[in-house]
Amino acid sequence: MPLMKSWLESANAPDCPFPLNNLPYGVFSHDGGAPRCGVAIGDRILDVTALEASGHLSLADKPVLDRPEWNAVMALGPQAWQRLRTLLFGYLVEGTALKSQVADYLHPLAGATMHMPFAVAEFTDFYAGRHHATNVGTMFRGAENALPPNWLHIPIGYNGRASSVVVSGTDVRRPWGQLKAPDADVPHFAPCVRFDHELEMGAIIGRPSRPGHPVSVAEADSMIFGYVLLNDWSARDIQAWEYQPLGPFQAKATATTISPWIVTREALEPFRCMTPEREKPLLPYLQEPGPMLYDIELEVELTPKGGVPTTIARTNYREMYYSAAQQLAHHTTSGCPMRVGDLLGSGTISGQTRESRGSMLELSWGGKEPLTLPGGETRSFLEDHDRLTLRGQCRGDGYLIGFGECTGTVMPALTRPYGL
Numbered sequence: 001m002p003l004m005k006s007w008l009e010s011a012n013a014p015d016c017p018f019p020l021n022n023l024p025y026g027v028f029s030h031d032g033g034a035p036r037c038g039v040a041i042g043d044r045i046l047d048v049t050a051l052e053a054s055g056h057l058s059l060a061d062k063p064v065l066d067r068p069e070w071n072a073v074m075a076l077g078p079q080a081w082q083r084l085r086t087l088l089f090g091y092l093v094e095g096t097a098l099k100s101q102v103a104d105y106l107h108p109l110a111g112a113t114m115h116m117p118f119a120v121a122e123f124t125d126f127y128a129g130r131h132h133a134t135n136v137g138t139m140f141r142g143a144e145n146a147l148p149p150n151w152l153h154i155p156i157g158y159n160g161r162a163s164s165v166v167v168s169g170t171d172v173r174r175p176w177g178q179l180k181a182p183d184a185d186v187p188h189f190a191p192c193v194r195f196d197h198e199l200e201m202g203a204i205i206g207r208p209s210r211p212g213h214p215v216s217v218a219e220a221d222s223m224i225f226g227y228v229l230l231n232d233w234s235a236r237d238i239q240a241w242e243y244q245p246l247g248p249f250q251a252k253a254t255a256t257t258i259s260p261w262i263v264t265r266e267a268l269e270p271f272r273c274m275t276p277e278r279e280k281p282l283l284p285y286l287q288e289p290g291p292m293l294y295d296i297e298l299e300v301e302l303t304p305k306g307g308v309p310t311t312i313a314r315t316n317y318r319e320m321y322y323s324a325a326q327q328l329a330h331h332t333t334s335g336c337p338m339r340v341g342d343l344l345g346s347g348t349i350s351g352q353t354r355e356s357r358g359s360m361l362e363l364s365w366g367g368k369e370p371l372t373l374p375g376g377e378t379r380s381f382l383e384d385h386d387r388l389t390l391r392g393q394c395r396g397d398g399y400l401i402g403f404g405e406c407t408g409t410v411m412p413a414l415t416r417p418y419g420l
């Protein structure tokens with residue numbers, strides 16, 4: 001599919017992350033005003049809350065954009081999602097006679113404050129990147145036992161916290177927790193020393209499933225409203241001590257940062273690709289009827305306080321072993337109902353090479369091989385005031401589909417967590 005041209009010239013630049021082909025959904029405010037729903041186009045945000053209020057955008061018999069979240073739009077279902085996209089195309093496409101109806105509702109993207117684009121109902125995080133699981137398993141259990149025996153058969157996950165999902169730009173405070181040195185007899189309580197990022201994609205569920213009714217992979221795919229970049233902040237020393245036998249708990253509850261724009265499944269359609277070849281055949285309920293992954297270039301940038309931004313990893317979402325649709329289908333096998341606004345983390349996305357590892361744990365190989373940054377600083381894990389930024393894009397025929405940045409800065413741990 002080629003670039004679809006808009007009358008807004010900035011949207012037609014080949015390096016613009018938000019051409020007409022994209023139309024991602026976010027929540028923004030400007031000049032201290034109330035947060036409202038917006039659509040990114042070129043270097044502008046279209047205020048669709050105002051557009052609906054003016055009578056120029058009607059999706060249902062009552063307003064759905066009159067609140068600072070996209071959940072009510074999601075709940076209308078795929079026909080309404082398609083209708084919204086068609087209406088937006090109609091207003092923004094080159095040569096339209098409707099230009100004057102929306103021109104007043106476009107605001108500069110630069111300087112806008114972005115908010116959480118949707119209310120997160122529940123958050124589940126998976127462990128579905130094969131290279132990540134192999135790297136971590138090799139470090140903890142040796143190369144022979146790197147992948148647990150279930151890994152090639154089941155998308156491993158855990159139920160996380162929706163309450164600590166935050167939008168890009170939110171500072172993240174280094175947590176305290178129980179830590180135990182390998183040679184110590186007992187744990188102690190102290191600030192996390194091995195604080196880390198995880199490069200992931202988040203899939204947002206836009207259609208619910210019924211209690212007691214598992215969904216197929218094809219149905220699961222149709223339930224996904226869109227995708228965001230996701231940083232699953234992880235306290236590796238807390239995780240190492242607490243994780244057996246029930247998996248991560250406090251190590252991953254501090255914060256999860258997402259990018260501010262929901263890139264829709266429709267915008268990603270031209271970039272679908274197959275999951276890698278299966279080493280072991282999957283059970284029928286996990287088999288995919290078609291390509292369910294996407295070709296999304298991803299990168300991680302680290303900026304020390306006062307230092308130079310440095311790209312520390314480059315990889316691609318197509319490296320995943322399981323797609324979000326497979327994860328979602330698996331999630332419902334128990335009869336667990338999925339809700340509008342549920343968020344699924346893909347699991348850390350690492351490639352085969354050192355340069356493509358999606359966490360500090362892997363990049364520094366458990367702290368044994370620290371990275372040296374251009375300013376001379378070394379890093380095994382994240383230090384206070386480090387800024388971490390994820391970026392992602394699909395490369396189309398003369399255009400890009402961008403996600404916006406997923407950024408967070410590590411703040412020092414509280415000096416006295418209990419006010420003692």
Ligand code: MN
Nearest residue numbers: 125198232347
């Ligand atoms: Mn994770």
